[in-house]
Amino acid sequence: MIDGFMAGLAAFSSWQVIAGLFAGVIIGYLVGALPGLSAGVGMALLIPFSFGLDPIVSVVMLITLYMASEYSGAIPAILVNTPGEPSAAITALDGYPMRQRGEAGQALTLSILGSAGGSVLSTILLIFTVSWMTKFALAFGPAEYFAIAVLGLSLISTLSGDSVTRGIIALLFGLLLTTIGTDPVDGIPRFAVVEGFLSGVPFVSALIGLFALSEVLRMLETADEPVIPLRNIPSVSGQFSLIRPHTWNMIRSTLVGYVVGVIPGAGASIASITAYSIQKRLSKSPETFGKGNPEGVVAAETANNSCMPGALAPMLALGIPGKASTAVLIGALAIHGVQPGPLIFERNPEVPYSMYIALLVGMPFMVMLGLYGTRLWVQLTQISRGVITAIVAAICLLGTYSESKDIFSIWVAVGFGVVGYVLQKVRIEPAPIILALVLGYLMESNFRRAMVMSGDEISIFYMHPISMICLGIAIIVFFLPLLPSFGRQKARIEEQIHH
């Protein structure tokens, strides 16, 4: 581990890496503060800019963008009751009433300090968890990898979105698309109706289309939304002592956020609402939650920021993305020839360790920008929605082309953009499709390798304990939504998130 940190620190001696860190945090603030753009969209848009960069610079930029965007969604949530990120909706429940009481500065200070504390604590948890998970994962064979991919996909399809059937459809649709191109074992071309598909569906184009272009079309619907001028924007207090009474709340919410982050499919919104609900139960004044209780702001913000390092754990240790944002990171690493998974610590130790260092070193910069840049970030809500839409559309097209230097990839992105827009209209979310695009290849290749190794004996999947446990849990996860009590609980959480 020490050697790894030394390799990571050595990478940070380069000015490009430091510049990448600053750029990532600033772009993250921009993306997070703009309603309609999520961390995933921001990262997808940033990938094309990172092709020509060193892999470490690229990774540091993406990871700090992810970190900063998760926080900055709280700024418009508190100040104008418009969450920049979906998870910040929970922050707005108490943050906005605090603003109405004239305590916006306190709410913003608590949100940034809670976010910073949660992020640092969960990064420390990440370092130890990944180290443990990697040792465990080194013993995995194809059967275990197949089983883990199935478990991940089952969790993703049931936990993301508000309908299990729609989640499963998205998942199967994405998995079927991964079979386009050359077969991973025999090398036979499959379903490649045009030459461009011989090497499979271009991931970055699909990603930009499903995530960003579909969002562009959605934003076009509300491009005429009037900009309401803001007056008397408060500044933040920057009093670090404000967080002291909330120390236990912060530690508890960090643990909640981190654990939720590790579970594939359960995102920052679920982390926020879980931590918020726990804090409400433990609070001495639960009746003031939703009316401007600072405990609510700290719980929600700490949890959604500690969720992010949690999501990195299965990605780094197993190569399995649990969230759309980590799928984007895997895509970005693949472009630079880096494959996440247990071997990344042997082959490219500087990559995971520079991620850890970026999360820790980037934090003070994020806090400073958050505390003293509030006036600037909230001004972003004043940019016309139509202009943002057009800029994002242009970056999508440019970015798609620059990845492959081929106009075919633009066609793919446009196609996926339209498909993503139509599917979202019937509440089929793009995130499971993206995750299936990453995991499909892993699933098929490992399934077939396991079958070859076992001499076509299907028992390989239930004779190996890890594989058996994972597949068993996956079956339970698929059938759990059929239980009425689970359905009611999930519907209640979804309703709270939508509110």
Added chain:
Amino acid sequence: MQSNPDEMRDQDTMPEARTLFFSLEIGDIVIGLALTAMASWFFFQASVLPDFSGTAVGAADFPKGLAALLGLTSLIFAGAGVRRMISGRLEERITVRQPMRVLLGIALLIMFPLMMDTLGYYIAMAVFFSAFLYVANCRSPIAIVLYVGGFLLFTKLVFEMLLGTPLP
């Protein structure tokens, strides 16, 4: 740090606009049938794939299994939509606000690769970006010129000069 509640941002008010409404059930049926058709195509295409593997699971089996599952799930999905329509238990409506604007946006996205192929990146992007800004409700000619000029300059500086990405 203090702020006056009277100076809060007002509740967002979206202007009146043409909006297309249709029931979620119609959407479910259309999407369900479209995905079933897609799954069927994959299934039959997979059936004619050669198998050189000599093992129980060849190149065709994984896509065939997935296509069968997707086809079945999509049919159930569409069937559930039909059942809800017949029983009158309709769920929420799908709304498409400003449908013409969305259609124009899609048309511009489709036109961009065609224009880029024939006119090159800079002219294609200038035409696309200015038209898209107009469609997205940015009507000031000066603002459009500034945004387009700024974006093309940004492209030249960042992509071509800094990142070394050649643009046609």
